[in-house]
Amino acid sequence: MSFTLRSKQVHLPQGPRPATLTVDGERIAAIGPYDAPCDTDLADLALLPGLVDTHVHVNEPGRTEWEGFATATRAAAAGGVTTIVDMPLNSLPPTTSVAALREKQAAAAGQCFVDVGFWGGAVPGNAGDLPALHEAGVFGFKSFLVDSGVPEFPPLDAAGLGLAFAAVDALFVVHAEDPAALRPAPPSRAYADFLASRPPAAEVSAVGTALSAAATAGARVHILHLSAADALRLLRQAREDGVRASAETCPHYLTLDGLAVPDGATEFKCCPPIRDPGNQDGLWAGLADGTISIVVSDHSPSTPALKRRDSGDFAAAWGGIASLQLGLPVMWTAARERGFTLADVVRWMSTGPADLVGLRTKGRLVVGADADLVAFDPTGSFVVDPSRLYHRHPVTPYAATPLSGVVHRTWLRGAPVGDDPRGRFLRRDVH
Structure with missing residues (x-):
């Protein structure tokens, strides 16, 4: 299939401008002037590269009642996300060996509406498995320094983290909370x-x-x-000292107010937690100066029962926020209010995550890149209706929130995303 489409606001690496894109097969074949002949005129709709979300918990196999590849990737596409990288937990088995990776891929086969890559897991005792898992194509390794919430994915201590780092030259992504600095949370409806x-x-x-x-x-x-935000100074210093370090944050940390969470509203619970507005200002400053380079969802759903919505007990509720479909409008709403541009959001949510994991043909509108495209109305608005969300359980802290920015259409490798799950598996060493 070959076609052309144009927009007055095509978000190219050099910045947005009027342009016409030619798509040939699955790739962008040419980028020409706005007044060139075209098949589809998007007019005032912005044309963005598909978002790349490198922090998604799909949970299949083993906990598919929490989420699954069909529901998660359909939600992703509806939100303008065309690539996800799946976390090694909370699936059963976790992706801590090549055999477990193959089991996960078998479960996902034929269900994905967007392209999918996979993280491996670094846990106590599996350092010897990491080289083969890396060779099998995972994009790097996830580890926890604190209880993960599931027994089959235990945390590493500092020594274990060092062993993992020494086992393979790979990207390591770390859930960084110190168990010694945590305090017991009492049963309570108070956030x-x-x-x-x-x-x-x-x-x-x-x-x-x-x-x-x-x-x-x-x-x-x-x-x-x-x-x-207090940790940003450590990241800045480490980079000055030559450490290869980067960081991400999430829409909920940048937009939700931890001092305003209603009693019993366990849909707001996540770990680490949503904090106060002053801390939030610090995170935005970290984005502005590049200390934080990307914004991803940490889509971490569970069943409503595990969120303990009946009792509203924050101590007992599962910690995780499901927001895969809403990240783009949530971020655009907040970014615009703080004086940032849509090009900033594209850098944080498309190009930056693709660069993190080495996906050179994703997250950017350039000749030769995959034709992963999003027609987005930055002037549109809507109110979040949970019943219109595609992830398996429509539990969200954004319910009834007015948001700016509407995704009109998403293309995956040159074809509009529809009812055909044509997503592919991605490998670290191919893209």
């Missing part, structure tokens, strides 16, 4: 009680541990879902 149990100091300490281990081993480390 403040939960928030007090996971202070910023727990993140700062664990980020320091990860950066120190990376410096010793010469490893590449990426800090996942940073919520404590």
Whole structure:
């Protein structure tokens, strides 16, 4: 299939401008002037590269009742996300060996509406499995420095992290909270009680541990879902010292107010937690100066029963926010209010995540790249209706929230995403 489409706002690496894109098969074949002949005129709709979300928990196989590849990837496409990288938990088995990776891929086969890559897991005792798993195509390795919430994916201590770093030259992505700095969370419907149990100091300490281990081993480390702005100074210093370190944050940390969470509203619970507005300002400053390079969902759904919505007990509820379909409008709404541009959002949510994992043909509108495209109305608006979300359980802290920006159409490798799940598996060493 070959076709052309144009927009007055095509988001190219050099910045947005009027242009016409020619798509030939699955790739972008040419980028020409706006007044060139075209098949589809998007007019005032912005044309964006498909979003790349490198932090998604699909949970299949084993916990498909929480989520699954069909539902997660359909939600992704509806939100303008054309590539996801699946976390090694909370599936059963977790992706900590080549055999487990093959089992996950078999479960996902024929179900994916977007392209899918996979993280491997680094857990106690599997350092010897990491080279083969890396060779099998995973994009790197996820580890926890604190209880993951599931027994089959235990945390590493500092020594274990060092062993993993030494086992393979790979990208390591780390959930950085220090268990020694956490406090017991009492049974409570008050979010403040939960928030007090996971202070910023727990993140700062664990980020320091990860950066120190990376410096010793010469490893590449990426800090996942940073919520404590106090840790940014450590990242800045580590980079100045030559450590290969990067960090991400998530839409909920940048937009939701931890001081305003209603009693019993466990849909707001995640780990690390949503903090106060002053801390949020610090995270935005980290984005502005590049200390935080990407924004991803950390889509971590569960069944409504596990969220304990009946009791509203934050201590007992599963910690995770499902937002895969909403990340683009959530971020655009907040970014615009803070003086950022849509080009900034594209850098944080498309190009940056693709660069993190080495996907050179994703997340950018350039000749030769995959024709992963999003027609987006930055002036449109809507109110979040959970019944219109595609992920398996429509539990969201954004319910009834007015948002700016509407996804009109998503193309995956040159074809509009529809009812045909034509997503492919991605390998670290191919793209």
